[in-house]
Amino acid sequence: MDRIRVLVAxxxxxxxxxxxxxxxxxxxxxxxxxxxxxxxxxxxxxxxAALQEDVQVIGLSILSGAHNAIVPRVMELLREKGMDDVLVxxxxxxxxxxxxxxxxxxxxxxxxxxASLEEIVDFxxxxxxxxx
Amino acid sequence: xxxxxKLTSTTVEPVRKTLSGIPVKPVYGPEDTSxxxxxxxxxxxxxxxxxxxxxxxxxxxxxxxxxxxxxxxTNRRFRYLLSQGQTGLSVAFDLPTLMGxxxxxxxxxxxxxxxxxxxxxxxxxxxxxxxxPLGDVTVSMTINSPAPVIWAMYLAVAEKQGVDWTRVSGTLxxxxxxxxxxxxxxxxxxxxxxxxxxxxxxxSTQRVPRFNPISISGYHIREAGSTAVQELAFTxxxxxxxxxxxxxxxxxxDAFAPRLSFFFNSHNDFFEEIAxxxxxxxxxxxxxxxxxxxxxERSWKLRTHAQTAGCSLTWQQPYNNIVRTTxxxxxxxxxxxxxxxxxxxxxxxxxxxxHAVTIALRTQQVLAYESGVPAVPDPxxxxxxxxxxxxxxxxxxxxxxxxxxxMGGMIPAIERGxxxxxxxxxxxxxxxxxxxxxxxxxGVNAFVERNEEPIELLQIDxxxxxxxxxxxxxxxxxxDNHIVxxxxxxxxxxxxGRENTMPFILDAVRAYATLGEICDAFRGVFGAYTETSVx
Numbered sequence: 001m002d003r004i005r006v007l008v009a010x011x012x013x014x015x016x017x018x019x020x021x022x023x024x025x026x027x028x029x030x031x032x033x034x035x036x037x038x039x040x041x042x043x044x045x046x047x048x049a050a051l052q053e054d055v056q057v058i059g060l061s062i063l064s065g066a067h068n069a070i071v072p073r074v075m076e077l078l079r080e081k082g083m084d085d086v087l088v089x090x091x092x093x094x095x096x097x098x099x100x101x102x103x104x105x106x107x108x109x110x111x112x113x114x115a116s117l118e119e120i121v122d123f124x125x126x127x128x129x130x131x132x
Numbered sequence: 133x134x135x136x137x138k139l140t141s142t143t144v145e146p147v148r149k150t151l152s153g154i155p156v157k158p159v160y161g162p163e164d165t166s167x168x169x170x171x172x173x174x175x176x177x178x179x180x181x182x183x184x185x186x187x188x189x190x191x192x193x194x195x196x197x198x199x200x201x202x203x204x205x206t207n208r209r210f211r212y213l214l215s216q217g218q219t220g221l222s223v224a225f226d227l228p229t230l231m232g233x234x235x236x237x238x239x240x241x242x243x244x245x246x247x248x249x250x251x252x253x254x255x256x257x258x259x260x261x262x263x264x265p266l267g268d269v270t271v272s273m274t275i276n277s278p279a280p281v282i283w284a285m286y287l288a289v290a291e292k293q294g295v296d297w298t299r300v301s302g303t304l305x306x307x308x309x310x311x312x313x314x315x316x317x318x319x320x321x322x323x324x325x326x327x328x329x330x331x332x333x334x335x336s337t338q339r340v341p342r343f344n345p346i347s348i349s350g351y352h353i354r355e356a357g358s359t360a361v362q363e364l365a366f367t368x369x370x371x372x373x374x375x376x377x378x379x380x381x382x383x384x385x386d387a388f389a390p391r392l393s394f395f396f397n398s399h400n401d402f403f404e405e406i407a408x409x410x411x412x413x414x415x416x417x418x419x420x421x422x423x424x425x426x427x428x429e430r431s432w433k434l435r436t437h438a439q440t441a442g443c444s445l446t447w448q449q450p451y452n453n454i455v456r457t458t459x460x461x462x463x464x465x466x467x468x469x470x471x472x473x474x475x476x477x478x479x480x481x482x483x484x485x486x487h488a489v490t491i492a493l494r495t496q497q498v499l500a501y502e503s504g505v506p507a508v509p510d511p512x513x514x515x516x517x518x519x520x521x522x523x524x525x526x527x528x529x530x531x532x533x534x535x536x537x538x539m540g541g542m543i544p545a546i547e548r549g550x551x552x553x554x555x556x557x558x559x560x561x562x563x564x565x566x567x568x569x570x571x572x573x574x575g576v577n578a579f580v581e582r583n584e585e586p587i588e589l590l591q592i593d594x595x596x597x598x599x600x601x602x603x604x605x606x607x608x609x610x611x612d613n614h615i616v617x618x619x620x621x622x623x624x625x626x627x628x629g630r631e632n633t634m635p636f637i638l639d640a641v642r643a644y645a646t647l648g649e650i651c652d653a654f655r656g657v658f659g660a661y662t663e664t665s666v667x
Contacts, residue, residue, distance in 0.1 A: 015316030069242020
C-alpha cells in the first residue's frame with residue numbers, strides 16, 4: 001500500500017511551531033510521507049502546496065486564535081480547486097464552540113491541547129483508509 | 133460523575149532523572165558537595181542571590197503580562213491590575229504588532245487584538261498609557277523585531293506626559309536571537325537585526341539610563357521544548373553575543389552591562405529549576421568578570437524576571453494549573469528572581485479572564501505575605517542535592533557554551549540550525565515520554581476524568597479589528613503626510629549608513645508614521661528573513 005501523504009502547515013502570523021514539528025515527526029515515524037510548509041503560509045500557498053505534493057491530508061496548526069479567519073478560506077480554496085477529497089484536520093488552541101463550526105465547514109477533526117499523538121495518527125490512518 | 137471517575141493509573145514510579153535528563157541518586161550527602169565554596173548572598177559569584185538581604189530588603193516585583201484587543205481595553209485592564217496591588221506593568225502585543233504590520237495590513241486579518249494589544253501608531257500608545265504615569269510605574273514590553281519602534285513610541289508618550297527620560301524605567305525584551313532559535317517572530321536577517329538591538333542598547337546607555345534595553349530570554353526557548361540545561365546555555369550564550377556587539381560598537385563593557393537583564397522560565401521540575409537560577413548567576417558573573425574583564429560589580433550580577441511555564445499547563449482539569457503555577461512560582465522565588473509573572477489557570481484555552489488572572493496574582497501574594505519564604509535569602513543554599521544539581525547544570529551549560537563558541541558564536545550556530553535542532557529533539561523526546569506514560573501529567577495521561585465542567589473564558593471582542601482600522605484610517609488622513617514621508621526617507625538613509633537609527637525612528641514616530649511604515653522602510657533596506665525549517 002502507498003504511504004499516506006500529509007502536508008503539515010502553519011498558516012497566519014503565528015510562530016509557535018513546537019506542536020507542528022512534533023506532529024510532523026510523529027506522522028513520519030508512523031510511516032507517513034510528511035511535507036512541512038514552514039511558517040507564515042497563506043491559505044493560497046497551503047492549497048497550492050497540497051495540490052503540487054498530491055497529499056491526502058492537510059494538518060493545519062494554529063495557536064494564535066486566527067482559525068476562524070484562516071480555516072474557512074482554506075476550505076473554500078479546496079472546493080474551488082476540486083480538492084474536496086483532501087482530509088483537513090486542525091490542531092491548536094481552538095475553543096469547543098469554534099471546533100463545532102469548523103467541522104460544519106468540512107474539517108474532519110479538531111485536535112485540542114492534550115490530544116495524544118497516537119489518537120492523531122490513528123484518526124488519519126482510519127480516515128484515509130475509508131476514503132481510499 | 134466526578135467522584136466515580138475512573139483512575140487510569142495509581143502506581144507511583146520513582147523519579148530517576150530530572151527533566152533535563154540529569155540522573156538523580158536515591159540520596160545526597162556531604163560527598164556530593166565536597167570542595168564546594170559558597171560565598172554569602174550578595175557576594176561574587178552570586179550563586180546565592182544578587183542581594184545580601186534578598187526579599188527581606190525588597191520583595192520581587194509582581195508583574196503580570198497582559199494585553200488584548202484594543203489599547204482602550206488593555207488600558208482598563210492595566211489600571212485594574214494596578215488597583216489590585218500589582219507593582220509593575222508588562223505589555224503583550226498582538227501578532228501583527230510583533231511582526232511589524234499595521235492593523236490594516238492584509239496579513240493582519242483575523243489576528244488583530246487576538247494574542248495581545250494592537251498597536252499601529254503613537255496614537256495607540258498614548259491611549260494604552262492614558263492616566264498611567266510613566267515616571268512612577270515601570271513597564272516591561274515584550275517586543276523584539278520592532279522593539280526600537282515601540283520603544284520610541286513609549287519614549288514619545290513619556291515626553292508628552294512631561295516625564296524626563298532619565299526618570300523612565302522599564303524593560304524592553306529586544307532579544308532577537310531567541311526569535312531565530314525559538315519563538316520565530318523575526319522580520320529581518322540576523323545581522324541587521326543585531327545592529328538594531330545594539331542601537332537600542334547604545335541609545336539607552338546614553339539617554340535613558342534607568343531603562344533595561346534588553347531582556348535576554350530563555351522563557352521562549354523553554355516553551356519551544358528545550359530542556360532546562362538548553363534554556364540556560366542558549367540564553368547565556370545569547371547574552372555573550374549581545375555583549376560582543378556592544379563592545380564592537382565601542383561601548384565600554386561597564387557602561388551597558390549593568391542594564392542587561394534576563395528572563396527565565398520556571399517549569400515543573402522543582403529542584404532543577406532552583407538550581408538553574410543559581411547556576412545562571414554563577415556562570416554570568418564569571419563570564420562578565422573573566423571573559424570581558426568587567427570591573428563594576430553591577431556588571432557581574434544577573435538580574436532576572438521569571439514566568440511560570442505556560443507549556444506545562446493543561447487543558448484537562450484546568451484547576452490543577454493553579455497548583456502547578458504555585459509550585460513553579462515557589463521555585464522561581466527560591467531561585468532568587470527579581471520579578472515574576474504567574475500564569476492563569478486558563479492558559480491552555482485563551483488569554484486569561486479577569487477572574488483567572490486575579491487568582492494568579494493572589495498566588496504570588498500568598499507566597500510573599502503568608503508562606504514565610506521571603507524571610508531568608510537562598511534558604512536551600514548548602515543543600516547537598518540542590519548544590520549538586522547547581523554544579524551539574526553549570527557544567528552542562530558551559531559545555532554547550534563552549535560548543536557554540538567553537539562554531540564561531542550564536543549567529544553561525546543559528547544559521548546551521550544547531551540550537552533549533554537540539555530543541556526540536558528535546559521536545560519530541562518529552563512528548564514521546566508523555567505518550568508512553570514514562571512522564572506522568574496529572575489529568576492528561578494519569579488520573580484522567582471524563583465529562584469535565586467547562587470553565588468561563590475571556591471573549592475577545594470581534595469588533596477590535598474594526599475599531600483599530602477606523603482609528604488608523606482617521607489618523608492617516610489627519611496627520612501631515614509630507615512630514616511623515618520626509619521622516620521615513622531620512623530613516624531609510626540612516627538604515628543604509630552606520631548611524632544609530634533611534635533618533636530617526638523617534639522623529640518618524642513623533643510625526644505619527646505607523647509601525648508598519650517604519651518597519652517597511654527597514655524591510656526595504658535590510659530585506660526579510662525566511663528560515664530553513666528543521667523537523
